[in-house]
Amino acid sequence: MARVKQSRSCETAELVSAYLDGQLLPGELDTVVTHLGECADCIAEFHQLKEVRAALRTLPFLEIPEHLLPDTHPGELLSAYLDGQLDTSEHDFVISHLDFCTDCRLELHELDSARTAIRSLPGLEPPEFLTVHRERIERERWSRRRVVAAGVGIAAAAAFVFAIFGPTTETGDLDLIPLFDQHQARVSVDSGFNVIPAFAPAGESP
Amino acid sequence: MADDRTPTWEDVARVYGRKIYNFAYRLTGNPDDAADLVQEVLLRVRKGLSSYTPGSFDGWLWRITRNAFLDGVRKQKRRPTSPLPEDDRNVLATSPSPDEVLASVRLSEDIQSALLKLPLDFRECVVLCDVVGLTYEEIAEAIESPVGTVRSRIHRGRKMLRELLTWPV
The missing domain is CATH 1.20.5 (Single alpha-helices involved in coiled-coils or other helix-helix interfaces)
Structure with a gap:
């Protein structure tokens, strides 16, 4: 296991990495810059850490195995991407996917060509006979x-x-009394009209 | 995720899957362990999304990722028959994908090998900063430590790497 040689002489030394990363807190920048102008050890460390940081960032960004992803290709999102119609997460996904997927880059190029071709079609005038x-x-x-x-x-x-001079009509609730009277008259003429048979005590014939 | 809506786990897999995989690979030096970690993280994300309240999604996700990684390390410590690889040359010999062939250049081998020799606390901070590209504040949120701790670990981790790497500066 590597052991770190801690320099107790420079408290500012630990800020060197944060300086490289642009992660200093407000007010620290002046301190670091001034110190680096005066301290040869910290300048040497600054250059070494800069090399290490750069080397770490050259590590290739590996492609994730396809089986780990639910759907690895953006598919129909590509057209929406061309038209600027994606939301933030979809846009991030398409961008990161295009970064490594040659097939989708090719598909995007073809879609873009087709889209450009369609949009470059001239607006035609109708023939004279149609006019x-x-x-x-x-x-x-x-x-x-x-x-x-x-x-x-x-x-x-x-x-x-018709509304002014035509026959008047009475409005209001439906009057059921005449209908009831008509029904009563009909029943009195034809006893078989009622569908519900009259009550007959047991043992008596109708 | 830049917007405030809660993403689906498919969104997370698509947008963050590759970053999580690279984080896992650089921490473990092993494609199988990295794949296992990605699956575990996505599983935890799927379970956790129902209770996730929109906020710092990155902090939430990387905290899950880091905890899943630490749980995996603890399990491996209980099973000493499958230790973490000390050198990724052996790993690369069994991983013939184009990206991993590309990763087998000498410099990458040296750096990966040196990374695996860093203490976990330092390794995770360096990888989250230099591989994943998180800010110190995001790393602090992920590892649930103050920004000062993150700053110190990144600095000391890089210094250790400098001593471990053999190439001249």
């Missing part, structure tokens, strides 16, 4: 609208006249 035909249709449509408007006007006037 003439369209004008005729427009004229006929206008004349039909005028006829319909006239019909609607006449109907509205007729309704108004």
Whole structure:
């Protein structure tokens, strides 16, 4: 196990890594920069740590085995990515995936080509005969609208006249008494009309 | 995750899976252990998402990852027949994927080998900083320690690495 040689002489030495990482707290930057300008040991350490840090960051970022992921390819997210329609997490996923997946980079390139081709299609003018035909249709449509408007006007006037001078109708709750009287009259004429048989005590014939 | 909505575990796997795998690989030096750790982390994330309250997702996730790693180390200590590899050259001989072949360049071997010789506390801070790319504050949240502790461990870890690495500066 490696042993760390702790330099007790420089309390600032421990800030060197944080300085390299841009992680100093407010107010510490001046202290470190001033100290590095004065201390040869800390300058030497600064350069050594800079090399180590750089070496650590050259470690290749390995690809995760596919079986560990639920769905390893973005698929339809690629088109949405081209159109800028992804949310943050989806965007991060697509970006990180494209970083290592050649197949998806190729698919993205093809989709982009297709999208560009579609968007570069010129806006065409309709042929002349279609223009003439369209004008005729427009004229006929206008004349039909005028006829319909006239019909609607006449109907509205007729309704108004009928409402003012037509027969009055009584409104209100449905009056059941006449219906009941009619029913009673019908029962008195035809006793078989009632579907519920009359009560007959036991032992008596109807 | 930059937004506040709670991600699904599939989101986590897609967005963070590769980072978790690299963190695990650099800490263990072993692709099988790294894969096991990723699976364990994703399992814990899946269980934990139901009780997760939107906030610092990265801190939450890396805390889970780190705890899963430490639990794995404790298990391995109880089973001394499968120790952590001391040198990734043996590991790379059994891992023929293109990325791992790429990782077998001499410098990477030396660095990986040196990383595995660091005490765990220092190793995890150095890997979270230089491999995963977390800030000191994020690391502090992940390991549940003050930023000052993180700063000290990263500095001392790098100094140890400098002494372990054989190439000239």
